[in-house]
Amino acid sequence: MPTFKMDRLYEGTRTLKTDDLLTAVKETCNYEGDLYVDGELVLSCLGLSYEDNTESLLRHGITSYVKDGTRLYKYTDESKNIKKYFVNLYQYDWDGVNKVQFNIHDYRNGANDVEFSTLRDVFTSIRTHTEQFPYGPEDVHVIIWSDEWGCTSFSPEDWKIDEEPVRYDLFYEEGKLTHGTKRSCEERIARLLALKAKWVTDVNNFKIIRYA
Structure with a gap:
């Protein structure tokens, strides 16, 4: 199993808790760091050109492309590109009012993330959770960061419906x-x-x- 390490300017190097290369690439890009696979530099967001990063990633089975004005990454082998969603929630108090934010990514972004295969399943889980607490519509925030959706907020009219959302x-x-x-x-x-x-x-x- 390969070891993925990310080096961030002024913050040192840390081992990424994943065994998936695409996840390691996305997490490194999110922090504009350098990615090492078993000690080999394969991606440097600030130190290498887009062309050099593209060639390096291709050698490791990752294709870089631009869509909707955003640089994205996927496995060159399309059979490996399986859509998944990872969700964590953050509950907090704001002026005495209980609020919650559901953060959705298309890669694992934390050890406590819960995995889902569809956004419909994510929304079902959100409804189940929020029905247990006296949240108002303005107290629940649902935000996704993904290749398909970019950064998008879903309204209650979106996640309260039992269907897969379409962009x-x-x-x-x-x-x-x-x-x-x-x-x-x-x-x-x-x-x-x-x-x-x-x-x-x-x-x-x-x-x-x-x-x-």
Whole structure:
């Protein structure tokens, strides 16, 4: 089993608690560190060029690519790219009110993460947990960081429904405004129209396109 070590500027080197190379790559990129596999440098976020990192990762079976303006990584062997979600929750008190945040990643980000195969299963777990406490809708925050969703917040209208969410991109004329569920994109349009923003001239210029 390979040993993965991440070196961060001014913070030293630590061994990553994973046996999965793709997880090690994503975690290293998240911290802009250097990744060593059994002592060999295979990725340096700040020390090597994008081209050098791409070639190095390819030799180790990882493909780098850019989608939606973001640099992403996957196994070159597509059979290894199995979608998973890892969730941890953070409960805290804010001015005497109990609140909770569910953090979702597409790789294991902590020893206490709980693994799920679908977001539908994640949402089921969130509903089960929140039903045990007197949370208001504004007290529950559900945030995902993943290759597909980027950084996205799900509203109660998203996670209270027993279905797998689908990402959509919202465009106005030629520019992309945001992304999220179809419902969140429609709500964004409604807010913009309510504000009567000067550049919003025609509701027909809004386009909600399912993410591919």
